[in-house]
Every structure is written in C-alpha cells, then in structure tokens.
Amino acid sequence: MTTNKVRFAVIGTNFITDWVIAGGMQDKRFELVAVYSRTQEQANLFAAKYNIPYIFTSLEELASSDFVDAVYIASPNFLHAAQSILMIEHGKHILCEKPLASNVREVKEMIAAANRNDVVLMEAMKPTLTPNFLAVRNNINKVGKIRRYFSCYCQYSSRYDKFKEGIVLNAFNPELSNGALVDIGIYTIYPMVVLFGRPDNIKATGIKLSTGVDGQGCVLFKYTSKEMDAMVMYSKIANSSLPTEIQGEDGNIILDRINIISDVRLMYRGGGGENLTIPNCGHEYYYEVKEFIDLIQTGKKESAINSHENTLITMEIMDEIRRQLGVVYPADQ
Structure with a gap:
C-alpha cells in the first residue's frame, strides 16, 4: 500500500458512487485509481469524469491487480456477495453498499471470507x-x-x-x-x-x-x-x-x-x-470512507459501529x- 494512501477501485458507476467519491475526496488518504463496469464505454466515461488511470471490464482482472488496496462496491444487491468474496479472496479490503448482501447466508459467507483473508469488510451504512x-x-x-x-x-x-x-x-x-x-x-x-x-x-x-x-x-x-x-x-x-x-x-x-x-x-x-x-x-459520505480507511490503517478488521455483528443482526x-x-x-x- 502506498504511503498514507489507500488506493480505491469502484464497482458500479451510478449516482451513489459519485456521492461516495465526493465524500472520499475530502480525505487526503483516499486515492481513486480504478473503475470496473460491464461495458467499456461506461467505464471510459466514468474514468474520464474522475481522471481514473485504470479501467476494468473483468472482475477477475481487477481482483488480481496489485495496485488496488480497497474496493467500494455499489453494484445491484444480488451481486454484492459474489463480487465482495472474489475481491476478498485476492486480499482486497471491501466497503460494500447497503444492504451488504441479499440474505443472512450470504452475509455469513462474506464475513467468513474476510476473516479468513484478514481484510476489512464494512457495510456502507452512512448515518x-x-x-x-x-x-x-x-x-x-x-x-x-x-x-x-x-x-x-x-x-x-x-x-x-x-x-x-x-x-x-x-x-x-x-x-x-x-x-x-x-x-x-x-x-x-x-x-x-x-x-x-x-x-x-x-x-x-x-x-x-x-x-x-x-x-x-x-x-x-x-x-x-x-x-x-x-x-x-x-x-x-x-x-x-x-x-x-x-x-x-x-x-x-x-x-x-x-x-x-x-x-x-x-x-x-x-x-x-x-x-x-x-x-x-x-x-x-465522508464519514463512512474515513471510518473505513481508519480501519485499514490501524489494522482493525471491522468497525465498532458498522460491525459484522450489527450487519448480521x-x-x-x-x-x-x-x-x-x-x-x-x-x-x-
């Protein structure tokens, strides 16, 4: 991980991603380096909007990249678990939009994967x-x-x-x-x-x-x-x-x-x-990004507030x- 910076990729190019990026940019440790979209055209447009250097249309290639530390996921709800676990298995920290998954079974699988790979997993519940x-x-x-x-x-x-x-x-x-x-x-x-x-x-x-x-x-x-x-x-x-x-x-x-x-x-x-x-x-949206980066940089694996337990309950x-x-x-x- 680059000194005092957390290098982010985003999955999802909707308005919520725009809001999270706006919040993240208020934290000097936030560095947006990659975007994933299913289509090259949409990925190119989003990358141009934020001057993002790396573009992916393959989730596997994003997961395997060595210049991404963390991934913010704002895809449709039914994709949250599979996409998060893929990234987690490649050592990426995950900030995933609410709801964290479709159901309890998926949440448990995500938490188990995060614990197994020693990475941060946090639900993006901002209030x-x-x-x-x-x-x-x-x-x-x-x-x-x-x-x-x-x-x-x-x-x-x-x-x-x-x-x-x-x-x-x-x-x-x-x-x-x-x-x-x-x-x-x-x-x-x-x-x-x-x-x-x-x-x-x-x-x-x-x-x-x-x-x-x-x-x-x-x-x-x-x-x-x-x-x-x-x-x-x-x-x-x-x-x-x-x-x-x-x-x-x-x-x-x-x-x-x-x-x-x-x-x-x-x-x-x-x-x-x-x-x-x-x-x-x-x-x-600044506060959830700050909390997430704090966890990564202090070596903690979950938030005391947006905790695994609170998400699971x-x-x-x-x-x-x-x-x-x-x-x-x-x-x-």
Missing part, C-alpha cells in the same frame, strides 16, 4: 457514522429509561410511476434483491440495532407489489429485557414527514431524518430541551420481515 448519530449515542442517557424507538422513512419513488405504467425498473425487481425494505427500510432498522441490539420479537405487515417485492412496510419490535418496544415504517409508494424519535421516561430525542441526520433535539418531560445538533464538517431482521411478508428473492434459493 450511523455521522457526528449527529454520535450525538444521539452520547446523550441518550438523558431521556431516562427508554420505552420506545420510532423511525420513519417513506419516500415516494419516481420509479413507482414507471411501475404503474407496466415498466419494472431495478428498484422493484426481485431478481436484483430489491424492494422498499432493503432500499430504505434498512435505514430505520440499522440504527435501532446499533443502539439497542437484537430484538426479541418481530411483527411485520406491508404491501407486496405484483413483482413480488415490498412497496412499503410497518414493523413492530419487542425488547423484553429492556422493557421497551420499537416501531419502524418505510415506503417507496408514499411520502411521510415523520421524524425518528427515541422516547424515554425523562424526555425524548428527535432526529429530523434518519437517512441524513441534520437536526437532533432533546426535549425534557418537565419542559425545556437541548439542541444536540453537530454541524457536519464534511460531505455526508440487521440482515436477520430483514430476512424475518421478508418471510412474514412473503418476499422471496432468487438469491434465497
């Missing part, structure tokens, strides 16, 4: 690594005994308009392991797991679309030993302006948006409150929600 989520964690004791976690992320998708016209785009295609839960519902669940761990009971309801994926869902959780419950709502077929809230006996913490936390307020039961908001010093929850809703992916077979 939990931001200063404002840290502010929540550092002040959560102020609400007293916690009784409920509530989170909502409902965003009407423009792709749903096409769906109603009979055109099925990637967002609603089960063959790609897609749907509302794994696309945006995960944002409501992962922070819950980081804060409170694995729930004891899960009860899910939702709407399954004609392609077999979920369009929206509502899930109730029970944390018996903590004497608290949780509720999350997510949708790609309706909008909502509801915030995320942690409710305690002495007060409550309100987060404006769980996917991009811009405002955090603490309201005391007896009156008054605190503004816990910490202004971001970087791009919203979140996927176990999502597998159970899909089971209750009857959502099955080809990758599950």
Whole structure:
C-alpha cells in the first residue's frame, strides 16, 4: 500500500458512487485509481469524469491487480456477495453498499471470507457514522429509561410511476434483491440495532407489489429485557414527514431524518430541551470512507459501529420481515 494512501477501485458507476467519491475526496488518504463496469464505454466515461488511470471490464482482472488496496462496491444487491468474496479472496479490503448482501447466508459467507483473508469488510451504512448519530449515542442517557424507538422513512419513488405504467425498473425487481425494505427500510432498522441490539420479537405487515417485492412496510419490535418496544415504517409508494424519535421516561430525542441526520433535539418531560445538533464538517459520505480507511490503517478488521455483528443482526431482521411478508428473492434459493 502506498504511503498514507489507500488506493480505491469502484464497482458500479451510478449516482451513489459519485456521492461516495465526493465524500472520499475530502480525505487526503483516499486515492481513486480504478473503475470496473460491464461495458467499456461506461467505464471510459466514468474514468474520464474522475481522471481514473485504470479501467476494468473483468472482475477477475481487477481482483488480481496489485495496485488496488480497497474496493467500494455499489453494484445491484444480488451481486454484492459474489463480487465482495472474489475481491476478498485476492486480499482486497471491501466497503460494500447497503444492504451488504441479499440474505443472512450470504452475509455469513462474506464475513467468513474476510476473516479468513484478514481484510476489512464494512457495510456502507452512512448515518450511523455521522457526528449527529454520535450525538444521539452520547446523550441518550438523558431521556431516562427508554420505552420506545420510532423511525420513519417513506419516500415516494419516481420509479413507482414507471411501475404503474407496466415498466419494472431495478428498484422493484426481485431478481436484483430489491424492494422498499432493503432500499430504505434498512435505514430505520440499522440504527435501532446499533443502539439497542437484537430484538426479541418481530411483527411485520406491508404491501407486496405484483413483482413480488415490498412497496412499503410497518414493523413492530419487542425488547423484553429492556422493557421497551420499537416501531419502524418505510415506503417507496408514499411520502411521510415523520421524524425518528427515541422516547424515554425523562424526555425524548428527535432526529429530523434518519437517512441524513441534520437536526437532533432533546426535549425534557418537565419542559425545556437541548439542541444536540453537530454541524457536519464534511460531505455526508465522508464519514463512512474515513471510518473505513481508519480501519485499514490501524489494522482493525471491522468497525465498532458498522460491525459484522450489527450487519448480521440487521440482515436477520430483514430476512424475518421478508418471510412474514412473503418476499422471496432468487438469491434465497
């Protein structure tokens, strides 16, 4: 690895990759050296956009390259596991877009491969690594005994308009392991797991679309030993302006948006409150790239926050929600 630099390749050339690169470029240790795309034309266009020196249309050749230290993967969900494991087996560190994989089986295979090859594997779940989520964690004791976690992320998708016209785009295609839960519902669940761990009971309801994926869902959780419950709502077929809230006996913490936390307020039961908001010093995707590079350079193999355990618990929850809703992916077979 070059001195104080981590040489990145990216798999996937969509808008999320653009955002991650924008965040990465705010870290002086980030060096973008390679791009993979299925087509030479798309690879050339993306490389020209960022002045990327190496272009690949073969995953095997990328995996075998000796001038790449780490790979950011933003391909369709059903490809995450196979592509990650291929790179891991060649000694590459992996930052993989959420959801890490299609199901628990694949997540376990990825974690085992990372442990076997002594490399970093981290799910790119950005909100939990931001200063404002840290502010929540550092002040959560102020609400007293916690009784409920509530989170909502409902965003009407423009792709749903096409769906109603009979055109099925990637967002609603089960063959790609897609749907509302794994696309945006995960944002409501992962922070819950980081804060409170694995729930004891899960009860899910939702709407399954004609392609077999979920369009929206509502899930109730029970944390018996903590004497608290949780509720999350997510949708790609309706909008909502509801915030995320942690409710305690002495007060409550309100987060404006769980996917991009811009405002955090603490309201005391007896009156008054605190503004816990910490202004971001970087791009919203900067913090996940920084965390990932920190892990590589300190020799740690997983994040303490976006840990293997938290990723696995979140996927176990999502597998159970899909089971209750009857959502099955080809990758599950």
